[in-house]
Amino acid sequence: MLHDSYQNYYEEISNWDFDAFDIRTETLTDWDLYEILGNLACEDSAILDLGTAGGEKLLANFPDCKEILGCDYSPGMIETANRNLASSGRKNITFKVMDNLNMDVPQDHFDIVVARHTPTDPVQIRRCLKDGGYLLIRGVDKYDCWNLKMIFGGGQGYEDPVPQSIIDYENVIKAGFRDIELVPIHEREYFKDRETFKSFLCKVPILDAVDDDLLDKYIADNTFGGRIRLLRNYYGITARK
Ligand SMILES: C[S@@+](CC[C@H](N)C(=O)[O-])C[C@H]1O[C@@H](n2cnc3c(N)ncnc32)[C@H](O)[C@@H]1O
Numbered sequence: 001m002l003h004d005s006y007q008n009y010y011e012e013i014s015n016w017d018f019d020a021f022d023i024r025t026e027t028l029t030d031w032d033l034y035e036i037l038g039n040l041a042c043e044d045s046a047i048l049d050l051g052t053a054g055g056e057k058l059l060a061n062f063p064d065c066k067e068i069l070g071c072d073y074s075p076g077m078i079e080t081a082n083r084n085l086a087s088s089g090r091k092n093i094t095f096k097v098m099d100n101l102n103m104d105v106p107q108d109h110f111d112i113v114v115a116r117h118t119p120t121d122p123v124q125i126r127r128c129l130k131d132g133g134y135l136l137i138r139g140v141d142k143y144d145c146w147n148l149k150m151i152f153g154g155g156q157g158y159e160d161p162v163p164q165s166i167i168d169y170e171n172v173i174k175a176g177f178r179d180i181e182l183v184p185i186h187e188r189e190y191f192k193d194r195e196t197f198k199s200f201l202c203k204v205p206i207l208d209a210v211d212d213d214l215l216d217k218y219i220a221d222n223t224f225g226g227r228i229r230l231l232r233n234y235y236g237i238t239a240r241k
Contacts (some may be wrong), residue, residue, distance in 0.1 A: 006205070010053070010074040017056050021191065021200045024227065028186040031236040033116060033138045034061040040134050041065050045111040048128065050100045051118020055081030059088045062114075069105070071098035103128065112136065120168065122175035122239075129241040135177060137237040138185070141165045144233040145206050151218050155207045165235035177239035185234035190227035194219055197228045 041047060045065040049058045052070030054077055062068055070093065072078055081095040098104055100115070103124040113125045116138045125135055140156065142163035149155035157164060169182040191197040197219070201210045222229045 007073060010072075011076045017054060018200070021196055023200070024190040026188040026190075028188065029184065031183040031185050033114070033136055033236060036136060036236075036238065037061070037112065037114060038063050040112055040136075046109060047112045047114065048105060048110045050113065050115040050120060050125075052081060052095065053077050055084050055093075055095060057116060058093070059084055059090060062093075064090070064092070066092060068093045069110075070095045071100070071105075073097060073099040100124075115139075120171075122168075122172045122177065126175045126177060126241055131241055133241045135172065135237070135239045135241075137168055137172075137235075139164055139168055139235050139237075141184070141233045141235050145230055146233065147222070147231060148206070148218055151214050152207050152211065156205050165237075168235075168237055172237055172239045177241060179238070179240040181236075181238050183236045183238075185232075185236055187232040187234070189230045189232055190224075191230070192227060194228070197230075 037047075041063045043065055045063075046067040047062060047065060047069070049062065049068065049070040052058050052072050053074075055070050058068065058070045058081075070081055072081070072095075075097050078095050078097050085093055085095065100119050101121050101124075103121070105128045107127050108130050110129050110133055112134045113129060114136050115125070117140055120137060122135065129135065142157035142160050142165075144157070145155070149158050165182060165184075169180070172180055191200065194215070198210060198215060201207055201215070219228050
């Protein structure tokens with residue numbers, strides 16, 4: 001049920017482009033998905049991007065190589081991705097509709113699988129990786145925007161008994177990967193005004209609903225240098241088949 005309602009949500013927005021929000025980001029930790037990807041990939045690499053959305057991050061950050069496949073279960077997102085691809089001038093990239101939890105890709109084929117802010121099944125991912133291939137996950141942790149969620153009394157992962165980072169980490173271990181690392185990622189995001197911040201919160205699934213009074217309370221406590229601060233808490237996982 002949750003899976004279906006999230007799918008409708010992504011189908012309705014059909015892009016995952018945040019440029020319009022003019023967010024200033026300060027990264028406090030040094031685990032960088034695209035830097036790691038750039039160091040691991042070579043021109044012969046085959047890379048799979050799970051939950052690629054409109055391909056925005058893939059097209060901007062994945063290195064040129066022999067084969068890149070971006071997948072998403074939302075047909076609307078894949079339409080956007082194909083439009084973005086056509087105007088990007090990039091080569092060797094294809095997009096297709098696929099559920100990360102019911103993967104339809106060749107076995108022992110990819111050198112690197114990337115999953116950024118999207119659900120994963122490490123058993124299926126391991127199957128499609130070549131021996132020695134890498135899995136790179138970046139996820140949103142339960143404690144992401146925790147002070148905001150506390151004011152609202154709920155939100156993404158608020159009631160989870162175990163944080164998603166630990167669930168993913170344990171699933172990667174159980175799937176039989178090696179050289180596994182789980183790393184916390186801390187960022188500060190700054191928004192220029194209330195209107196932009198509110199539209200951002202209405203687009204992302206951090207809160208279930210945006211109440212104006214609670215939003216004002218948060219803004220009163222979290223404005224620094226004229227900008228509204230949001231404390232982000234992500235995690236990165238690297239692992240090898
Ligand atoms: C938060 S967005 C992240 C997009 C992109 N990876 C990025 O980092 O900007 C999550 C994406 O995962 C997709 N998604 C969620 N669950 C999925 C599933 N089970 N199978 C495939 N895609 C999924 C959504 O449609 C959405 O495009």
